Amino acid sequence: METKEFFPAVYDVIFKNVCIDNDYGKIVLGLILSTIFDRKIIVKRYIVPTLPQRTKEEKEKNLDVFVETNYGYMVVEMNNGDFNKTKLYRNYMYLMSYASQKELTNEKYDVKNNYILVNLNANCQVTKEPIEIFEYRNENFDCILDNVKVCNVSLDSLENLCYNDEKEMDKYRYLLMLKLEKQALEEFYPEDEYVRRFKEIVMRINDNVEFYWGVTPEKDREMLHKGELDEKYDDGFANGEKRGIAKGEKNANIKTAKRLHKLGIPLETISEGTSLSMQELSQIVGGGALPNQADVGKLFDKK
Numbered sequence: 001m002e003t004k005e006f007f008p009a010v011y012d013v014i015f016k017n018v019c020i021d022n023d024y025g026k027i028v029l030g031l032i033l034s035t036i037f038d039r040k041i042i043v044k045r046y047i048v049p050t051l052p053q054r055t056k057e058e059k060e061k062n063l064d065v066f067v068e069t070n071y072g073y074m075v076v077e078m079n080n081g082d083f084n085k086t087k088l089y090r091n092y093m094y095l096m097s098y099a100s101q102k103e104l105t106n107e108k109y110d111v112k113n114n115y116i117l118v119n120l121n122a123n124c125q126v127t128k129e130p131i132e133i134f135e136y137r138n139e140n141f142d143c144i145l146d147n148v149k150v151c152n153v154s155l156d157s158l159e160n161l162c163y164n165d166e167k168e169m170d171k172y173r174y175l176l177m178l179k180l181e182k183q184a185l186e187e188f189y190p191e192d193e194y195v196r197r198f199k200e201i202v203m204r205i206n207d208n209v210e211f212y213w214g215v216t217p218e219k220d221r222e223m224l225h226k227g228e229l230d231e232k233y234d235d236g237f238a239n240g241e242k243r244g245i246a247k248g249e250k251n252a253n254i255k256t257a258k259r260l261h262k263l264g265i266p267l268e269t270i271s272e273g274t275s276l277s278m279q280e281l282s283q284i285v286g287g288g289a290l291p292n293q294a295d296v297g298k299l300f301d302k303k
Helices: 012-019 025-037 085-106 155-162 166-171 173-179 182-186 193-207 217-262 267-274 278-285 293-302
Strands: 043-046 065-069 072-080 115-122 131-137 143-154
Touching (some): 025 072, 025 173, 115 155, 143 155, 267 278
Antiparallel strands (some): 131 143
């Protein structure tokens, strides 16, 4: 019999369904956020009305985890191998758009309102530390605006931090449970009521044969692979563009040097104006052949 693949909570659709579970969703999310910020966080309400999407027959619903807490307004995003600057910027703009509308409704700018973007990152190393919180600071690192924050959490770094360390594992257990596969999750903190409830929700969603995943594991891996290829292509294109610009500048300087030399301008002056070395100018205006575009290109390609 073929074994059904298990989806841990680092899958966005699982994470969101856990967070919006009718009974324990707010409590579990509160414990996750309390661990991150090292203070008691209570989830008061969901900003965007959300309901679980459990069957193929149900229409697609907005499943953004956007909540009001006793510590401010938070957008919580799960990134499983797909964290990038574009996604960060989109989510940040989403949060700031809400902040702007709220301030307009209140008809005043209230710096007491906290607006926080929380990125939970799995299978992608994007931060040096397990938990990093970014605020607006000046060049002396003095905080000048502390009510707008971006928090990046590396679940991979937390795993390494807590490896064979029971004290750290106990501290971060509500974050560590998000990444656990089925067997490890079943054995994880059986005496903790909230971990146990979290397991039940995750298992229930995975066991629901009618649940509509939208993206199969194979398709998910394929899409991630294509995204990685696109990033590599973009990086390669940018590097190639820089080399092309440098080649064009080099050829333009060579043509300029020839014209200036015909006008009787000293080589030293031409060198200063074109950034060409005296040795290069000697080849250009002397007996040596003028380097053509292909030759110049080879010089840059070697670098």
